[in-house]
């Protein structure tokens with residue numbers, strides 16, 4: 464089973480809402496809402512991968528020092544095993560924008576269940592709720 468390393472973040476605004484991004488048509492798990500992030504490339508740390516992905520996907524600048532480890536997903540998909548650290552981040556520069564055409568939404572913590580998410584993400588929600 465191939466191990467795929469992905470780094471993801473819960474961006475939390477000053478009202479305690481969490482930014483979710485909708486996976487676009489044509490991608491695996493299209494239409495589901497996920498935490499921004501992406502695959503860790505060779506030579507990258509989870510933090511540097513996330514800083515790169517957030518600039519590419521959302522157009523924001525994040526200082527690696529503002530990424531706090533929160534929890535992780537370890538999930539067996541049919542064709543790979545996903546290992547995904549989830550960081551929390553409350554400080555960034557710029558306004559998140561869906562630069563790759565993806566829809567974005569600031570989710571209230573009490574409404575997280577109403578966003579269909581990848582199966583790997585559901586076990587992450589209690590840890591997220593615990594810090595909000």
Ligand SMILES: Nc1nc2c([nH]c(=O)n2[C@@H]2O[C@H](COP(=O)(O)OP(=O)(O)OP(=O)(O)O)[C@@H](O)[C@H]2O)c(=O)[nH]1
Pocket residue numbers: 469470471490491492496497498499500501502545581582583584
């Ligand atoms: N960024 C992100 N990826 C997630 C989450 N949950 C989850 O299962 N994943 C999976 O982690 C992988 C992230 O890949 P990616 O975002 O860098 O690349 P991609 O869309 O091109 O993936 P693809 O090759 O599956 O189409 C995908 O397989 C995605 O389904 C999440 O909350 N955030």
